[in-house]
Amino acid sequence: MTQIALFNPPKFHPHRPARPMMARDADSMYWMSRYVERAEHIARLLLINSNLLVDVGDLALNIQQREWQSVLGSLRVDSATIPPGDGALGMRVASYLAFDPENPSSLLCCLTRARENARGIRENISLEMWESLNTLYWSISADEARTHFEESPDDFYRQVIAGSMLFQGLTDQTLSHDQGWLFIQLGKFLERVEVTCRIIEHKFNVLPTEDPRQEGALRTIHWMAVLRCCCSIEAYRRHHVGDMDPMRVASFLILERNFPRSVRYGVGKAHDAIAAIRNEVNPLAIDPAERVLGRLDAQLEYAELSEMLVDGIPTYLQKIQTQLAEVAVAMQNSYFQH
């Protein structure tokens, strides 16, 4: 007898439909992910900009000021809120952006909020994700963090960046790619697209008015820094074989199809995510958030260089940001407030 007696076989459905997601959990997933991504950008901006100022040597104070201005602009921080002090400007800005608990855009605040959101949905995320985020949080909020920062700011920033990367990697590898994961994707890419838009926009605002010294070598260094802020220098070099000019940099960062840090890539992924969520929740109708993202996705896919130049790159980017704001509002209404 080869037959195996299976008395009382378990009764369950192997292809159970996905479990519905609680609206509050979706909200927290989305914001947890956005805040982690935001912290990573802050750390990278600070890292690259401090290095840049070392590279260009003793710039006149007003140029230094303008540089930090563009960093603050990219993070939507008003320079008037920087507390006055006698230290060097760079250090004051850096410590304001890293540690100030009063500053809602500081690294500390972002990671605190990311963790608070994660704490509220621990049953929805994996242990690995929670542990990595919690460890990251403690590494910048424990008493030793300040000393670590003062001894070696570079090291400190790199730790935050690596922490965020680890968290995102663990998210992809340990969390089921269902609705929760899709909200995480949405948060991550919308934040990335927004910050990338602002970084390019503010560089364009600062750089064209530079003094003649800005020509040549210095200008190249500046645009290299922009690429570095978007983690894209190597990909860009391979793509354009080393030519460094503002329009190429901008079009690469905005329109490149396959590079995970470009605006178009991010919008595309966000569009995919929201389409998948909508399909699960309501397979019959496209909702407003998806419509805006889909339109933006198509617009970037078929964009012409000339159309970006009509009103100038900064205006073009501002329009994208307005659409992103519409997406955020539409999502709030469709998914987070039932």
Next chain:
Amino acid sequence: MFEQYQVDGLFDEMFAAPGDPRPHYAALAAKLRSLGPAAFGRRVRMADVTLRNQGITFTVYNDERGIEKVWPFDLVPRIVPAQEWAVIERGLIQRITALNLFCRDIYHEERILKQKVIPPELIYGAKMFRREMSHVNVSRDIYIHICGTDLVRDKSGQYFVLEDNGRTPSGVSYVMENRAVMKRVFPNLFGTYRVRAIEDYPYNLLQCLKYVAPRHASDPSIAVLTPGVYNSAYFEHSFLARQMGVELVEGRDLVVDNSFVYMRTTGGLRRVDVIYRRVDDDFLDPLCFRPDSGLGVAGLMNAYRMGNLALVNAVGTGVSDDKAIYPFVPDMIKFYLGQDAILPNVQTYICARDNDRKYVLEHLHEMVVKSTNESGGYGMLIGHQASHAEREEFAAKIQNDPRNFIAQPVVELSQCPSLVDDHFEGRRVDLRPYILYGEKVIVMPGGLTRVALRKGSLVVNSSQGGGSKDTWVLEEDIPSAPPPRPESSILL
């Protein structure tokens, strides 16, 4: 490390006399001696970092240093031999069975009151007695599904029940995390001892929740209801939801429609059948209980009364862990089960009785006075440690509202070694095992051993600066003495 260890005339869990460990502790004591303070200290730091990075924390109210604290963990485990545990287990099963029969009785026939075993005024005067539950049938007649009973040992080593927690006992998540940390830090010790596993607790809890689901739900949807991230036990709520794979909800995530409870999801409303609620009765439903509560759900009690929802634990179980009703538990056991209590109570004076109150007021300096409706070590007086003024103040309180107080003679809790700086000192411990009442009654082997981390202190609650230990219940007993050497065989 044990050179200056003092037993101080107390019952010591580890040492029968200084330098002479009890048989079941011998291997552990030898291991600790061989480690030395430096290596042990390293392990303590390892455990601390693990706990912090995993976010194993609890919240202390009114603490200026921030609200989230890492769970204070004491690395020396507490060991309970199998035979000792067998008695405890039988005692606990007996107790929870009687308490459930009691809850059903007082909300239905009230036989125990009619036969004058318990004075009715004590029940009706209890703050936690819920008139709203009279003649409400709860699923499968189970009221207390989860009970955490606090046990202590006196100077002779005898176990006593200090109190029952039949409302929403907390701490079980820490039991499991303590075990996980111990395995990480002292992996070898688990080879020496055969410790009974506790990891199936969430599974058993889930089975218990499924067992009481309303009839209409073949595949019940289950949720843990928490007051929110700022609650002191939030870590545990989240832990249990995660371990069981069920939803963790707050009151604002739920809505009642047509006497069914639903949760708000991204795709609309979805029915909930069973709620393991970690919100007190008072806050459950603003339409039924406190109208100012934002933690509950309006209409929840209606769905509950209709039988469309199961609540775990049931509403109104607070009456069974009221401290003024606690002295009657042995009578309940006799009344409902016809048995004698296996685990004795601590002698208790009920201040509502004139004779008892008189005695308590005269002997305040040797009593522990507890408010009947408080928990977590709040609202109590330890007579011999309190100042004269504090005693006066409490005496006035007792006279104003005698129903609200009970008193017990001070129990000198047993002690167990804890690391203090670079050596071990004895610290007082209690034990809270967890009992699940579902299709059958399951007692978790072990439980939460809480430690008073201050010398001489008798208060072990985490909100009052207590820590905890891993509790090991052994599979089988280690023989109390090595078998006698067969000297006769030499002759042969």
